[in-house]
Amino acid sequence: MKRFFTKQKAEDKRSFFLEDELLDYILSHSASADEVQEALIEETAELGWVSRMQISVDQGNLLTMLVKAIRPKFAVEIGTFTGFSAISIARGLPENGSLLCCDISEKWTAIARTYWERAGLNDKIKLVLAPAIETLDNLPEDTEIDFAFIDADKGNYKNYYDAVLSRLSDHGMIVIDNVLWSGRVIDESANDDDTHAIKDFNSYIRNDDRVTCTMLSIGDGVTLIQKK
Ligand SMILES: C[S@@+](CC[C@H](N)C(=O)[O-])C[C@H]1O[C@@H](n2cnc3c(N)ncnc32)[C@H](O)[C@@H]1O
Numbered sequence: 001m002k003r004f005f006t007k008q009k010a011e012d013k014r015s016f017f018l019e020d021e022l023l024d025y026i027l028s029h030s031a032s033a034d035e036v037q038e039a040l041i042e043e044t045a046e047l048g049w050v051s052r053m054q055i056s057v058d059q060g061n062l063l064t065m066l067v068k069a070i071r072p073k074f075a076v077e078i079g080t081f082t083g084f085s086a087i088s089i090a091r092g093l094p095e096n097g098s099l100l101c102c103d104i105s106e107k108w109t110a111i112a113r114t115y116w117e118r119a120g121l122n123d124k125i126k127l128v129l130a131p132a133i134e135t136l137d138n139l140p141e142d143t144e145i146d147f148a149f150i151d152a153d154k155g156n157y158k159n160y161y162d163a164v165l166s167r168l169s170d171h172g173m174i175v176i177d178n179v180l181w182s183g184r185v186i187d188e189s190a191n192d193d194d195t196h197a198i199k200d201f202n203s204y205i206r207n208d209d210r211v212t213c214t215m216l217s218i219g220d221g222v223t224l225i226q227k228k
Pocket residue numbers: 053054055078079080081082083084085086102103104105108130131132133151152153
């Protein structure tokens with residue numbers, strides 16, 4: 001249990017609730033990162049502590065598979081960082097599909113752009129540098145979102161979710177990251193704003209009659225949401 005609450009090392013940051021041996025087994029029986037992804041993981045690791053914001057390779061595989069199954073024409077990512085999850089999403093898109101990435105960091109997304117280019121995905125991805133809620137509000141009225149990945153500031157999760165849900169197509173899916181928040185969602189002594197925001201958000205979705213959801217224990221916890 002202690003591992004939940006200690007400061008995580010970079011290599012110890014994902015699927016933290018699994019024993020190392022079991023996690024190694026899972027990862028060695030799942031697709032591994034390719035050359036571009038490996039290089040991106042390495043460059044992101046050089047940023048230090050913040051590198052733990054990057055989703056894990058197995059989460060990336062999951063995103064690609066979900067996107068391939070849903071075949072979105074229009075996908076949105078809220079929280080892009082150095083671009084790993086965007087590569088995972090963009091790689092699953094059909095020929096006529098595109099991804100809108102929302103972030104506020106010029107510095108981190110400059111790294112993302114380099115790797116999107118290397119992955120041959122530049123024509124699939126559009127990046128908007130602005131608070132994501134503004135970017136969502138500025139979408140044309142009739143925009144339908146077929147796939148959304150929400151992985152930005154936790155205090156705004158509910159706002160992002162409501163903004164996306166109001167535009168979600170009937171077959172669309174919303175994927176939310178960090179819903180277990182390193183286990184702090186069940187730590188009654190955890191009193192910080194982010195933990196409260198995530199706990200409130202998890203309850204909000206579970207009680208939202210418009211949707212059905214399932215929470216997966218991959219990475220730092222991922223919830224999949226679809227309209228009923
Ligand atoms: C957890 S990281 C995203 C990680 C990324 N999905 C990946 O797997 O590499 C969160 C990102 O959200 C961005 N962010 C924070 N507040 C934001 C806001 N109000 N609007 C848009 N992006 C925001 C940060 O700049 C950061 O890059």
